[in-house]
Amino acid sequence: MSTTEPSEDISRVYRFLSQCMQYPDAEWLNHEFLNVLYNLLGTLGAVEEGAAIKKELDSAEDYIEDLQVEYTRLFINGIPHVIAPPYGSIYIDKSLQGAFAGDTLAFYRDKGFGMNDDADLPDHLIHELEFLSLLVEEKDFAGEQEFLNKLFRPWYEKFHSKVTEGTHHPYYRVVVQLIDFLLRRKTKMAFNLTRRKFLQTASLAAASVPLSKVVSANTGVTKAALDTKGTAGDKTVVGGICEMCFWRCQLVGKVRDGRLMKLEGNPKSIDNGTSICARGNAGVKLLYDVDRLKYPLKNVGKRGAPKWKKISWKEALDECGAKLKNTVDKYGPQGICVFPHGSSAKYPMHYFERAVGTHNVSEASFFQCRGIRDTAYLATTGKPPGEKVDMANTKVMFFIGNHLGENVHVSHIKQYIKGLQNGAKLIVADPRFSAAAAKADIWVQIKPGTDTAYMLAIMNYLVKNNKYDKAFVEDYTEGFEEFAEAIKEWTLEKAAKECDIPAGQIKEVAEMLAANAPHVAIHPGRHVSWYGNDFQRQRALACLTGILGAYYVKGGWVPAKGPKVGKVSWAKGEADHTYDLNINHQDGTKQYTNKPPGTPTELIRDCAISGKPYPIKSCVLWGQNPLQTIPNQEKMKDLFLAMDFVMCVDVMPTDATAWADILLPESSYLERYDYIKKGTQWDLSKKHQQFIAARMPLVEPMFERKDQIYITNEIAKRMGNESKIPVQTIEELVDKSLATANLSIEKLKAEDGIHIQPGKDPYGIPEDFTVVLYNEDLVDDGHPGAPTYKAVPDNPEGFARLLYGRTPVHTFNRSQNNVWLHNAMPDNPVWINNEVAAKLGLIDGDTVGFVNSEGVESATTTTVKVTAGIRKDCVYMYHGYGSANPALSIGHGTGVDDQSLITKLAVDPETGCNGMRNNFVKLIKDGRVLDIPA
Amino acid sequence: MQYGMIIDLERCVGCHACTIACRAEWEVPVPYQRNWVKRLGPTMTDDGMAATYYPGLCNHCDKPPCVDECPADPVEMTFKDAKSGKTKTMEVAATWKDPFDGTVQVDKGRCLGCGACADACPYGARYVDPALADDDSEGKVDKCTYCKPRVEQGLQPACVQTCIADARIFGDLSDPNSEVSQYVRKGAKGLEVKDGHIGPNSRYFGNKKDMGLLFADYTPELADMGSVKRRAMMASMVKPAMRKAKDIGILGVAGAMLVKTLSEDNEKK
Incomplete structure (x- = not known):
């Protein structure tokens, strides 16, 4: 029998319940603790419930791990999805960090309490119970009652039923029932005992006054205002750089009580201005997505059919470090393959390439997207083209498959719309009446895969009819004669047949281009990995731009002159190509002569799956979901299965994260420093200006999400590469980069997140600029010297x-x-x-x-x-x-x-x-x- | 003064920035919406292959059919012109047309949630959010306000501010020098109802082909006002009756019949 103050008893009950809901750990969830739990249940007449728990635990091989897996599934990142997030605002506001979380924190503060640095969100069940325990300890029974009514009961019922329906383990079923029994207003006869009897038995009779208040009816929660406030009165936080896509518009955040309510374009931006697209606007829903990764997870099930268990960062990093080091020790650095994507993946990618020393890196943004464009233009003009077409000031836009409008990048759309408004003609070749085709003057309903033939015919027509830019060709191109000779077979009729379009339309397009040259925007495209004949198509685009003289002129291909900002990352070592899969080691030639940076994906996958020419045994996924970027999903899964170790760092679960052994939660673009965005005003004909903006957090990261510098460095330390670490923190990296432009995080903040400085006139052809129409180097490498059409396989019958x-x-x-x-x-x-x-x-x-x-x-x-x-x-x-x-x-x-x-x-x-x-x-x-x- | 919005289809790329910005600004819960973008086509028209968009929102009509149908008890309300400071007092139900800026607004506090106004709107621009139900209502109606609270602070409506193509233009249609009035002179048109005149003030500008497609697909008809009126009338009768019935724990036979009729109305929708 207790002889303590009743308030102390109740306080202990709260704290005990809070403890029950902590992440299971052998440190506390031991036999002693379980005995206390069984005794309590026995006291309540819930002997069967206690026995059910005991039976389940006794029959388990590792009961702690079972409970950890169940806890993770129920409350953190579950399969099929998190069953019952233990946060009040999920149930009240339908979002993490909703107003409810703010109200809860305000209540704590009002009572003189606050949150520790390592605490979870204020409206987490554990913290609410801890708080109740503290309140009662201070004998603030009125506060206890108010809190229960306003901030506990309104959501607990929903939480309770979700756990009850979703759990596989008697422990959690009983614990949430116990909490329900002791804290809810209307008690269902959950246990074979009345609350009253329990209170007596547990020597809490003396506490019946405050506890009777708990059970007494009272007013419900205060209703939220019927009208939402709008964000005009919210605090503006500057420094956001969007990464809902990779155009990286500059943002401001509207923050209310610590919650990010809305994102807007930064009014100071000369790039996107106050505009952001649908995805940019929806960034807050990524930030507070309850399915987001929250804690390091270990897969104790199978790859592809994971059972997740929350683990500590130390354990996660130790395991990643040890497993990766083991691969390097046993198979060499080439035994690690890396699939990165996004701005946070650059630093770890450089670590694995430069400090560890593997070539086996495949970036989806190159090998399944725009790499071909860049290397084809490199082989033609010496420069990757980006999408640097001066659409705002052009007379004709020429798109092959570009579907602007469905493909949205804000300042690019601004250029496009300005051009159309200025009366520019638009030519769109696409088998489909795309969003761009709907705005086009000429829609070329081309047969898929034949674009190169189409452009060869246009170029041949221009050459044959002397409608190309002779002065430009004379001054700035190489190999015109050979080029003209190589494409001469491509008559309008031949292309018309191949492309399944009227010859007259090809002529009309060619005439339109010629009549408006050089002010024509031949768009280089973005995602161009289409048919396996794409390098030639991209070469054709670059050459067409050349013979129209449309480089560095108004309305043509014009790289804006942006500011210079230095990059800080891992130091490059000496190039060693011993294990470069792209090199044929008998003769030193390259398998893919014009590959983008990294190693072609199929070379990595074939090597990893076959073990030849050498074993690849660890795989690092960082922000990439290769199952939905790289073709042939089964082959990708074979790669995962061939690994000794797979680790993955991401913001959200993806199809690929299900294949990880260790899954690490990264802070999102709204919660971290990193990328430095630079550029110019979007309309090149306007006052020349340059801007520099670094990504800065708009809100603090929640849970245990960490940034890429922390994760990479901690792994590097465990792999014996501590001495090579270039920066200790992400802020240091950003500050060091900014310092090369005489800026700093502090200065940028003082300038509302964007530094603007005078720019330069982008027009005018550099003296050394050359368009290689016929490329001898390509011939030496066994490829055609001039752009060449290679037909793609036709549809099998019925497909x-x-x-x-x-x-x-x-x-x-x-x-x-x-x-x-x-x-x-x-x-x-x-x-x-x-x-x-x-x-x-x-x-x-x-x-x-x-x-x-x-x-x-x-x-x-x-x-x-x-x-x-x-x-x-x-x-x-x-x-x-x-x-x-x-x-x-x-x-x-x-x-x-x-x-x-x-x-x-x-x-x-x-x-x-x-x-x-x-x-x-x-x-x-x-x-x-x-x-x-x- | 009459606020209006132009949507320039020549500029619009159908990207949905406007709809998502509106959600964020006003915390509009999924699946409801204050504004929308529907994709039209591609389809073959008399003017050739066409595809465009229907970015829709409340039209803040000259003669809003929604306002007349509100069954809430009228109260006296004093309106003030932000510019001149002039005031005007009039009797309004829970929704009204502002006598100074021409916008159509709602008082959620007095809304019965009956949905008569939503049914009366030919554009489907109103929704009833059942999550806001209280002791006096089954929910609350919500709609585009032309971002009145933002506009009064000198800001643009959220959809206009975020529009990536400057395809949305907001302003005073009664000012002949405003950009919106210039658009009207160039041919911007509202989606006026068939065989009627309610004067929609959200208006569309575009080429013949796109406008043809939009107006062919989305010219609305006036709602069957008979059924709307019946619904509103019953709501005004039933709501207090239902409350009372609930309070005493009995739902009378007549009340039950009324509720049944109401739910049948719902099914027919």
């Missing part, structure tokens, strides 16, 4: 070519779990030609699945969009849908994953990049496979 592209509300797969963006476009309808649809008996809105020509079926279905705006030989869908990882409670299984149907590999011979539009599909409706009519 349509699968084309994919972007939606303006998503960035690939990355944003699929964002509730606002998902709601704007919940699935990816497949576009199908209206005549084809009529023959197949399909109507708008029908549900269909797919099977590709290699027999791979889509795991999910989508709807049909019947339209005259697509050719009959292809179908089209938005990329990035259909996530397979159930940890994404919103994005999982919505729409079809186009990538799952892209299984046939088409590797570009010059660059080693993956072409992804040589796959063919049939539709499946109601279990019936539909042959696509020819």
Whole structure:
């Protein structure tokens, strides 16, 4: 029998309940603790409940690990998704860090309490119980009651039922019941005892006065105001740089009570101005996404079918360090392969390349996206082209497959719209009536894969009819004669046949370009890894720009003259190509002569899976989801299975994170310093200005999310590379980079996040500029010297070519779990030609699945969009849908994953990049496979 | 003064920045919306292949059919012109058209959540949020306010501020020199109802082909006001009755019948 003060008893009960809900650990969840729990349950008449727990624990091989896995699944990052996040504001505000969390913290503060640095969010169940314990200890029973009514009971009931429905373990079922029993107002007869009896038995009768208040009815929660406030009165925080996509618009945040309410374009920006796109606006929903990674996780299940267990950072880093070091010791640095993406992946990528020394790095942004563009222009003009076309001041825009409007980058769209408003003509070649085609003067409904033939015919026509820029060709090009000779076979008629478009239209386009040259914007494209013949198409674009004299002139290809800011990263070592998979070691030649930086993906995958020419045994994923960027998902899974160790760092769960052994949570772009964005005013004809803006956090990171410098450095220390660490913190890295431009974080903050300085006139051809129309080096490497058309495989009978592209509300797969963006476009309808649809008996809105020509079926279905705006030989869908990882409670299984149907590999011979539009599909409706009519 | 908004379809790229910015600014819960972007086409029209967008929002109509239908008890309300300081007092229900700036606004505090105004709107620009239900209502209606609280502070509406293509222009249609008035002179048109005149003040500008597609697909008809009125009337009768019935624990036969009719109305929608 207790002889203490009743307040002390109640306080202990609260603290005991809080302890019960802590992350399970052998330190406290030992036999002594369990005995106390069983005794308490016994006292309550809940002997059976206690016995159920005991039975489960006694039969477990490792009961702590079982409980850890269950805790992680229920409360942290669950499969299929987190079952019952233990935060009040999830239930009240439908968001983490909602106003409810702020109210809770305010209540703590009002009572003279605060949160420790290492605490979880204020509205976490554990903290609420701890707080109640402290309040009662101070005998503030009125406060206790008020808190229970306002900030505990309103959400606990929902939480309780979620746990009860979702848990697999009696421990949590009983513990939440116990809390419910002791703290709820209306007691269900959960245990075989009344609350009153318990209070007596537990010697708490003396406390019946305050506790009777607990059970007495009282007013509910104060209702939130009916009208939302709007953000005009919120605090503005400067320094954000968006990374919902990779254009990196400059932001400000609107913050209310520590919660980021809204993102806006930074009014000081000369790039995006106050504009941000749908994705940028939805950044707050990524920030507070309850499915986001929160703590380091260890997979105690299988790769691909994970069972997650929360572990400490120390344990996670120790394991990553030891496993990676073991790979290096046993197989050499080349035994590690890295798949990075995004600005936070640069520093770790450089670590593995430069300090560890592996070549086996495959960036999706190169090998499955724009690398071909860059190396093709490098082989033509010596410069990667970016998307540096002066659309705002041009007379004609020429797009091959660009679908601006569906593909959205804010300042790029501003240039495009300004150009159109100024009366520029727009030519769009696309098998589909895209968002850009809808604004075009000429829509070239080209047969997929034949773009190079189309451009060769345009160029041949210009040459044959003396409509090219002779002065430019004379002064700034090489190899014109050989070039002209090489393309001479491409008459309008020949191309018309190959491309399935009218010869007259090709002529019309050529004439339009010639009449407006050199003020023509031949767009280099962005995602260009399409058909495995892409290097030649990109060369053709670069050469077409050349013979029109459209480099460095108003309306042409013009690189703006931006500011210089130095980069700080791991020191480069001496180049050693012994284990470079791209080098043929017999003769020293390169397999892919024009590859982008890194090693072509298929060389890495083949080596890793076969073990030849050497073993690759560890895989690092950092911000990349290779299952939905790289074709042939089964091959990627084979790579994962061939590894001794797979680690992954990301912000959100993805299909790939399910294959990690250790999964580390990274702070998002809104919570960290890192990227330095620089550039000029978007309209090149306006006052010349330059800007520099560093990414600065708008809010503090929640949970145990860490930035890339911390994670990389800690791993480096454990791999014996401590002496090579270039910077200790992310702030140091940013400050050192900024110092090269005489700036600092502090100065940037004082300048509202963006430094602006006078710029330079971008127009005017540099003296040494040369366009290599016929490239002898390419000939030496066994490639054609002039752009050359290589036909792609035709549709097998009964199949349509699968084309994919972007939606303006998503960035690939990355944003699929964002509730606002998902709601704007919940699935990816497949576009199908209206005549084809009529023959197949399909109507708008029908549900269909797919099977590709290699027999791979889509795991999910989508709807049909019947339209005259697509050719009959292809179908089209938005990329990035259909996530397979159930940890994404919103994005999982919505729409079809186009990538799952892209299984046939088409590797570009010059660059080693993956072409992804040589796959063919049939539709499946109601279990019936539909042959696509020819 | 009459606020209005122009949406320039020549500029619009259909990116949804406007709809998401509105969500963030006003915490509009999914799946409801104060504004929307629908994609039209591609489809073959008399003017050739066409595709465009329908970025929609409240039209703050000259004669808003929604306002007349509100069954909430009228109260006297004094309005003030921000510029001249003039005031005007009039009787309004829980939704009204502002006599000075021409916007249509809602008082959620007095809203019964009956949805009659939402049914009356030919554009579907209003929704009832059941999460805001209280003792006096089944929810609260919500809609675009033309960002009145922002505009009064000299800011642009959230959708206008974020628009990446400057396709949304906000201003005073009664000022002939405003940009919005210049657009009207160039041919910007509202989606006026078929066989009626309610004077929508969110207006669209575009080429013949795109405007043709938009107006063919989204010219609305006036709602069946008979059923709207019936709904509003019953709401005004039933709400207090239902409350009372709930309080005494009995729902009378007549009340039950009314509730049944209401729910049938819902199903027909």
